[in-house]
Amino acid sequence: MKATTRARRVGIYLRISDDREGAGLGVDRQLKDCKPLAKQLGWNVVEIYDDNDMSATDRRKKRKGYHRMLADIQSGHIDAVIAWHPDRLYRQPRELEDLMDLLDDPELNVELRTARTGTIDLSTPDGRMLARIQVAVAKREVEHRRERILSKVQELVEAGAIHNSGHRAFGYDRHFDGTGPRRKITHETVNEREAAYIKDWADRALEGATLYSLVVEANDSGILTTTGGPWSYQGMRTLLRSGRVAGLKEHRGEIKGPAVWPAIIPVEKHKALRALLDTKTEEYRAEHGERKTTARKYPLSGLPRCTCKVPHTVGVPCTCKEEGKRHHRMKTSPRGDRPTGVYTCARDGGGCGARTIDIPHFEKAMEQLLFAQLEEVEAAVAEDPDDPRPALEEKLGKLERRKAELEVELDEGDRSVREITDALTRVKGRIATVQGELAEQSVKANVLDINVEDLRKAWEDYSVARKQAVYRGLIEEIIIHPATRPFNVFNPARIEIKWK
Known part of the structure; x- marks a missing residue:
């Protein structure tokens, strides 16, 4: 009697680096291409690993879906992988070598397919060479793109211009050209309501008020950050110490020169705040860091x-x-x-x-x-x-x-x-x-x-x-x-x- 071959248990890996719309449409499109391939091969899809809006080249962020997939291969939960394209799986030579070591294990007997390039045979010298060439080319493109981005950032820094990314700065309103997630910031104007808070906090800090007391009062008054959350010690310190509120361009903690947006406080006051906060931060932390509440009941406490x-x-x-x-x-x-x-x-x-x-x-x-x-x-x-x-x-x-x-x-x-x-x-x-x-x-x-x-x-x-x-x-x-x-x-x- 002829023995039946068990259908492979396949995990589909999906990844897109930049989901500007936040809807996961990119990984959905990949899934639509990968599922028919699994059906054609007669494989059973038992897991879907999703790393949406996750770069494969950013070592600071761990790809949770990818590492879960590797763990499932080692445990025997899956014995086949389908990805939309090889570069969805790896963009770094080190990752490729680790994956090849795993796929080379005869006890695991793992098969790898992609919807766009077919079989990736990492078991032969020619297949490994081709994969290494592909990942080297991909890494080169990533490095060139990083150089272009850094060059653009430097241009913006030297011009004191606005970066077209990040959250809106407290105290300013953004104005855009176009609509949608890729719209461009044209300029910023002062948000008078938030600017009034900044001016008051700056004056109070220069009068000797602790940052913690300002944070407590801000949160008690229901004043929110631009992300919709409460104020923290670090958030208040960063705001008052920043050159931005004085109309200055700051990059990596250093003031580079005048910026294109208007100032909320004078430069002289900014310099005084920066000197004060740089000097007093450790003192504030030592005195208040372990307190459950930052409010003081008596005005002479501590003296x-x-x-x-x-x-x-x-x-x-x-x-x-x-x-x-x-x-x-x-x-x-x-x-x-x-x-x-x-x-x-x-x-x-x-x-x-x-x-x-x-x-x-x-x-x-x-x-x-x-x-x-x-x-x-x-x-x-x-x-x-x-x-x-x-x-x-x-x-x-x-x-x-x-x-x-x-x-x-x-x-x-x-x-x-x-x-x-x-x-x-x-x-x-x-x-x-x-x-x-x-x-x-x-x-x-x-x-x-x-x-x-x-x-x-x-x-x-x-x-x-x-x-x-x-x-x-x-x-x-x-x-x-x-x-x-x-x-x-x-x-x-x-x-x-x-x-x-």
Whole structure:
């Protein structure tokens, strides 16, 4: 009796690199060509592997359908593969070699067919040579296309033009030529509603508001990103730090020059924001990164410090930092015998856990001290209006130019690599220091630009985050001295402020 041959179990592999319409029409067309071939061969289609809108040359993205197909071949779930064309399966020489190793296994006995080119015989030297030639040609085309794309990108960068891809930038409206997914962006105009938010966030950040407080307020107000999602810390930082909102072309983190779209904030404000955010990012992360909520309940949180382990005398300059010592953080806590909270020296930071100061009285005293200080500074600025920022910006510019010279020198190899890298490290350190000073001066200047009387009138309407930004813009820390008799009477003399 003649033995019957079992029909092969075939998996159909489908892939298209760019599905602009998002409808999967390309892979559907491939499937219509592959199914009749399976029927003609008498093979049973048991799986369809779909990698829609997935490039075979982008190593950053894993082709899930393709790797599932390879796993099914190894497990014996399928013993034949049909693809529309060989280049749907592989576009890289490395992938071809891996596939040939798999198909060469006699125990698996896998057969490969394509709807457009028929049988691919990878078991013979001639078949392997032909496949290798095809994939080498395909790789060459991919590399040429990448060069053309990079060349076009460079042209757009140098011209400050708009890239015809990506999501709409927050603060701008796009205008197109034509319709459909391949329409071309002609120009962008300012979206006034979103631009108003950017201006407010920029001012608030320069007043000392934390990015987290801006994110919380934006999300609480229902302000969405251009993708329709909530704001994140990184999203807010990227927006405020970007040259785009200042009408500048930015490429790979570097400002290249003026752009063709209008600016929302001045270039000077952009430079101040960039210096501030580059300096403060690690500080923000360290302070807020593990918090479940980013909102603060009290405007002075984070500033009070206890001197329990390093006693001080009121009026005597503090030398703790010079001696390698530090004051202990005081945190808010409820008080059993009073309806209001207190700041308490934190035991978990090595503090005494005993010194406290009543929050309502403390906040009221600090408001009076703040306005008195602002009036003093306002009078001093009127007499001596010199702004240290231009000198710092000039110094920063010189350091940046020196850094660029050293980088060129490193490429040319005129001196030893060790010598140049050491010099680069020193210059980068000085740049970071100047950026920190510039950021601090920018925050201070923005706070001091507020008229004292206007601030008094608006103070009660300020959010906790905004009050905190004003305090942090002017105060380094607040030292809380021991309580004095009578203990049931609040003594503002316990408060010592270290102004910036």
